[in-house]
Amino acid sequence: MNIKLRYCLEIDEKKCTGCQACVLACSYHHSKMFSIENASCIGVFRNNKNGDIKVNIDRSCCDMCAQEEMPLCIQFCASEAIKIVRTI
Amino acid sequence: MYSIAGKIAWIDLSDKTVKIESTEKYKKFIGGRGVGSYLVFREVPETAHPLSPENIITFNTGPLTGTLAPSSGRINISTKNVATHGISFANAGGNFAPEMKYAGFDHLIIKGKAEKPVYLFIHDNEIEIRAAEHLWGKDTWETEELIIKQLADKKIHVATIGQAGENLVTMACIMFDRARAAGWGGCGAVMGSKNLKAVAVRGKSSLQVYNPEHFLDFTKQLWKRLLKSNTIQLIRKYGNLGTSGAGGIDGTLAQSVKNMEDEVWEAEKTLKLREIIFKEKYEVRKLANSACPINCSRFYHVKEGKFAGQKLEALKTNVYRAFGTNIDLPSREYILMANEIADRYGMNCDSLSAVVTWAIDIFQRGLIGKDITDGLDLHWGDGDLQLELFKLIAYRKGFGDILAQGVYRASQIIGKGTEKYAMHVKGHGMCEQAVRSHKGWALGIMTSTIGGGHLTGAPNTEQRRLSPEEGIRCFGVPTAGEPTVYEGKGKLVAWFEKYKIIADMAGLCSFTTYWIDTSLIGANDFAKLISLATGWKFEGKDLLNIGESIYNIEKAFNTLHAGFTRKDDRPPYKLTEIPVSSGEFAGERLIPEKWEKMLDDYYIAHGWDVATGWQTRECLLKLGLSNVKERLEKAGKFPPQKIIKKQNKGGK
Numbered sequence: 058m059n060i061k062l063r064y065c066l067e068i069d070e071k072k073c074t075g076c077q078a079c080v081l082a083c084s085y086h087h088s089k090m091f092s093i094e095n096a097s098c099i100g101v102f103r104n105n106k107n108g109d110i111k112v113n114i115d116r117s118c119c120d121m122c123a124q125e126e127m128p129l130c131i132q133f134c135a136s137e138a139i140k141i142v143r144t145i
Numbered sequence: 146m147y148s149i150a151g152k153i154a155w156i157d158l159s160d161k162t163v164k165i166e167s168t169e170k171y172k173k174f175i176g177g178r179g180v181g182s183y184l185v186f187r188e189v190p191e192t193a194h195p196l197s198p199e200n201i202i203t204f205n206t207g208p209l210t211g212t213l214a215p216s217s218g219r220i221n222i223s224t225k226n227v228a229t230h231g232i233s234f235a236n237a238g239g240n241f242a243p244e245m246k247y248a249g250f251d252h253l254i255i256k257g258k259a260e261k262p263v264y265l266f267i268h269d270n271e272i273e274i275r276a277a278e279h280l281w282g283k284d285t286w287e288t289e290e291l292i293i294k295q296l297a298d299k300k301i302h303v304a305t306i307g308q309a310g311e312n313l314v315t316m317a318c319i320m321f322d323r324a325r326a327a328g329w330g331g332c333g334a335v336m337g338s339k340n341l342k343a344v345a346v347r348g349k350s351s352l353q354v355y356n357p358e359h360f361l362d363f364t365k366q367l368w369k370r371l372l373k374s375n376t377i378q379l380i381r382k383y384g385n386l387g388t389s390g391a392g393g394i395d396g397t398l399a400q401s402v403k404n405m406e407d408e409v410w411e412a413e414k415t416l417k418l419r420e421i422i423f424k425e426k427y428e429v430r431k432l433a434n435s436a437c438p439i440n441c442s443r444f445y446h447v448k449e450g451k452f453a454g455q456k457l458e459a460l461k462t463n464v465y466r467a468f469g470t471n472i473d474l475p476s477r478e479y480i481l482m483a484n485e486i487a488d489r490y491g492m493n494c495d496s497l498s499a500v501v502t503w504a505i506d507i508f509q510r511g512l513i514g515k516d517i518t519d520g521l522d523l524h525w526g527d528g529d530l531q532l533e534l535f536k537l538i539a540y541r542k543g544f545g546d547i548l549a550q551g552v553y554r555a556s557q558i559i560g561k562g563t564e565k566y567a568m569h570v571k572g573h574g575m576c577e578q579a580v581r582s583h584k585g586w587a588l589g590i591m592t593s594t595i596g597g598g599h600l601t602g603a604p605n606t607e608q609r610r611l612s613p614e615e616g617i618r619c620f621g622v623p624t625a626g627e628p629t630v631y632e633g634k635g636k637l638v639a640w641f642e643k644y645k646i647i648a649d650m651a652g653l654c655s656f657t658t659y660w661i662d663t664s665l666i667g668a669n670d671f672a673k674l675i676s677l678a679t680g681w682k683f684e685g686k687d688l689l690n691i692g693e694s695i696y697n698i699e700k701a702f703n704t705l706h707a708g709f710t711r712k713d714d715r716p717p718y719k720l721t722e723i724p725v726s727s728g729e730f731a732g733e734r735l736i737p738e739k740w741e742k743m744l745d746d747y748y749i750a751h752g753w754d755v756a757t758g759w760q761t762r763e764c765l766l767k768l769g770l771s772n773v774k775e776r777l778e779k780a781g782k783f784p785p786q787k788i789i790k791k792q793n794k795g796g797k
Contacts, residue, residue: 105322
């Protein structure tokens, strides 16, 4: 069974600092370029008025960084807000 | 063309024109502060007042901005300094800089003056000059909100001035993403003088680096190195306040107290402001710059007391000093509110504190009375008074109009012996800790090209008590970690002045550098990062040379525009005459004779003239700065040449 079907990424928004390194890492994985808009499965939205942070992961495009020992977003998340969870 | 957007936009607000130039043309200045300082030197005539249309203001990113290089969200602002009339650069975090690059521009160079208030909207390789009359008079938070609402895109990042910038207040700053300030040099007033209320950016393009795989591998290594550092771990845990330990575990760390009268604050006051209390009482979450593993920022929610309901991103150590210790105010709530009000009006905390606490100081000494202060009774430790003075300054009302000119000019206006209590460097307000006891730290602040500040050449090695072995390994200075020792500090500061520019050119935060921990990113690491990102070939020594060149360009600008000489590198009265009252550094002050010797060493380390403090022809030619040499030559700003008499050999 494909790893993508058994596992997925989960983000703890309380731990997230909004730095968007995961977004850049994801765009790098998919395009070998850095972008917060293109080629990334992750979107981080900061509300500077009330301190809220929302993180969206598009699971349809996330391949858990096949070929990497660990998804790049996890490798670049200093606050350890991203983890791998079993889906089934 | 790798890791840069490739374009510089020259925006003339007088005739509403935009010209595009290639960024590659300036690659020998790398980016950021390098390009900013060079262009201010090249473009601004000596006759130009900082608040005239002839002055320029630059928004600069670096080649690492917008990549995964650690803490690469910094923006540089360069302009002619409103307080000193020399050079100014300021640096802010947030997400504005990467967004500007994704929008297609590495640098914005803004000159002229708009007929009516405008703001710029930079997006998708386009620059729009939009009407901002509806924004004029609004504070920075309101302005950001209105622009985002008008442009209907929540991903927009905004740099804006508040009322202080509009009213040409000398200490006006530019606020980015609501809470991040480019504070120095009155850059907010320069924007105000151009009728430029804000710059909004939105970018959707991608950045490609030259060698993606090696760049990513090296970036991963650097992230790990940062996270391993004890200093970084402290900042990650306690935020920016962790850098000073906010008084230390027992409340004994040096502070700036009562207009820098002393460096020791009563422990019971300090302990009220411990970082752990801010963390436990107010912290909602940790926040970080773009691609930053350090997360020095915090979001606070005040739930009780007079200001219950307050929500804001805060609190930098500078702010804690400026609005807390320096005005003798041990109130967390009032410090956080002062933080908010200064952010909203758009005023720099250091220079604002310098002028506010000077006013209280001279009132308390009886040098001025209520006739000068419009009936205000100025005394220490009054949170409401502080907020009232901020308002009077931002709107230039009554006594506030004098204070709005900054501590140096205000003291010149009032006179009566108040001048010697004005805490300034080259005319720019100052609020610093540990400047009597930490000699290299003090030297770096006094010689800074922008008129003070500890982010130019002041070494943090003394605070960290760097070992002699590490001091020799990194700087060739065994005393680098000994605070009270003068010897070796001239060489150390000169080294930091050229090295710190590398981070400012590349676009990284100072917290990633040797400035905070010598296990972090050194010159060779920067060279590797920049080379892998851009394909330009640099070694560490090349970058240090470029740093030295930029510092010399800034220094020459100061000589030409502000006429600074050796006397301007000396500390103000209080630091030489009023010693530290107690504690570990009791009795410490800056002893003038020792200071002069340290200055000699500093000038020699830079290759400058010891007698005048000016640059030498030889030094500039060695750096390949013949154009700078010509400008100084024309202005007669070189030390007199020594006449070497030929001696007859043999003969009579």
